[in-house]
Amino acid sequence: MLGLLIHTSILFLLTLSAMTTNTSSTNLPPWLTLPATPSLPTPNSSAHAPINNISLWHALYGPPLTENTIPIILLHGGKISSRWYGHLIPSLSTTFPVIAIDTRAHGRSSDDPSVDLSYALFAQDTIALMDYLGIRQARFVGWSDGANTALQITMDHPERVDRVFVYGANYSPDNVNLPGLQGISFGADLVDRERSQYEELKRDVGLQAGGQADWEGFVARVEAMQAGEPRWTGEDFGRIPVLYEVGDGDAPVVLVAAGDHEEAILPHVPGRIHGMIANSQLAILPGMSHFGPLQDPEMFAAVVTAFMSRPR
Numbered sequence: 323m324l325g326l327l328i329h330t331s332i333l334f335l336l337t338l339s340a341m342t343t344n345t346s347s348t349n350l351p352p353w354l355t356l357p358a359t360p361s362l363p364t365p366n367s368s369a370h371a372p373i374n375n376i377s378l379w380h381a382l383y384g385p386p387l388t389e390n391t392i393p394i395i396l397l398h399g400g401k402i403s404s405r406w407y408g409h410l411i412p413s414l415s416t417t418f419p420v421i422a423i424d425t426r427a428h429g430r431s432s433d434d435p436s437v438d439l440s441y442a443l444f445a446q447d448t449i450a451l452m453d454y455l456g457i458r459q460a461r462f463v464g465w466s467d468g469a470n471t472a473l474q475i476t477m478d479h480p481e482r483v484d485r486v487f488v489y490g491a492n493y494s495p496d497n498v499n500l501p502g503l504q505g506i507s508f509g510a511d512l513v514d515r516e517r518s519q520y521e522e523l524k525r526d527v528g529l530q531a532g533g534q535a536d537w538e539g540f541v542a543r544v545e546a547m548q549a550g551e552p553r554w555t556g557e558d559f560g561r562i563p564v565l566y567e568v569g570d571g572d573a574p575v576v577l578v579a580a581g582d583h584e585e586a587i588l589p590h591v592p593g594r595i596h597g598m599i600a601n602s603q604l605a606i607l608p609g610m611s612h613f614g615p616l617q618d619p620e621m622f623a624a625v626v627t628a629f630m631s632r633p634r
C-alpha cells in the first residue's frame with residue numbers, strides 16, 4: 323500500500339516538509355529519512371515477457387537459471403519500480419539467480435486498462451512469468467504492495483513457493499495508519515520521486531499514451547486497488563500449507579517482517595499476519611520504517627540473505 327492516501331494529504335505534507343527543511347538530516351534517525359533511490363544494477367539480461375495481455379518487464383541477475391536452482395523473485399511496492407531493490411540485488415545475486423520484476427502498470431511494464439489492478443492479477447502475472455521462464459519454484463521477497471502480492475501467490479500457488487519474505491504487508495485496507503502516513507516528513511519527496519521515475523521509465527520504453535505518461539491515471543488505478551484490497555481473513559491465510567505439518571519440503575517457509583518504526587501500517591498488523599499463518603516466522607527490524615530497504619540497506623540485506631540461505 324506504499325503511498326496510499328499520500329496524494330490526498332499533499333498540502334499538509336508540503337507544509338510539513340517546509341517546516342523541516344532546516345533540520346540537519348545528519349541528526350535524524352534513519353527511520354525519519356528517505357535516502358537517495360538506488361539505481362538498478364546492470365542486469366545480465368532484461369526483457370519484456372508477453373503474458374496476460376500485457377508486457378511484463380523483468381531483469382535477470384546472478385548465476386544462470388537451471389533446473390536445480392530456486393531463484394529469488396523481487397516484488398516491489400506500489401507506484402515505484404524494481405529500482406528500489408537496487409541495494410539488495412548485489413548481495414542476493416552473488417549466490418542466487420535473482421529476477422527483478424516491474425509490476426504490471428509500474429516501471430517499464432505495460433498496463434491493460436480493461437482490467438482492474440489487483441493483488442490476484444499481480445500474482446497471476448508472476449506465475450505466468452515463472453512459466454514463461456521455466457521456473458517451477460521460487461523464493462520471494464515482497465515489500466508493501468509487493469509483499470501483498472507475495473502473500474497472494476503463497477495462498478493461490480503454495481507449490482510454487484519455496485519460501486517468502488514479506489516486509490510491510492497488510493491484510494485489510496483498514497490496516498493503514500493514517501496519522502502515521504500524514505506525518506511522514508519526506509512525503510513530498512517520495513511523491514516527486516514516484517512521479518519523475520514513473521515518467522522517466524515510461525519514456526525509456528516508449529510506453530506513453532499520446533506522448534505523455536499518464537501519471538494521474540496510473541495513481542488512480544493503484545489507489546483504487548489499495549482502497550479495496552486486500553481483504554484477507556484467517557481462512558484465506560489458512561490455505562497456506564502448514565510448515566512442519568505436511569511432508570518435508572512441501573510447505574512454504576514464511577517470514578513476516580516489518581520495521582520497528584513502521585509508520586504506514588498499524589503496529590499490530592505484522593503480528594496478526596504472523597498469527598494467521600501457522601508456524602510462520604516474525605522479524606521486527608531495528609531502526610526502520612516502511613522504507614527500511616533504503617534506510618538501512620545493509621541490515622535489510624543481511625536479514626533477507628540469512629533467510630534465503632538457510633537450509634530448509
Ligand SMILES: *[C@@H]1O[C@H](CO)[C@@H](O)[C@H](O)[C@H]1NC(C)=O
Pocket residue numbers: 374375434437
Ligand atoms: C486477456 O484478454 C482476453 C480477451 O479479451 C480475456 O478473455 C482474458 O481474460 C484476458 N486475460 C487477462 C489475464 O487479463
Ligand SMILES: *[C@@H]1O[C@H](CO)[C@@H](O)[C@H](O)[C@H]1NC(C)=O
Pocket residue numbers: 366383384385386387
Ligand atoms: C551474470 O553476470 C555475472 C557477473 O558478470 C556472472 O558471474 C554470471 O555468471 C552471469 N550470469 C549469467 C547467467 O550469465
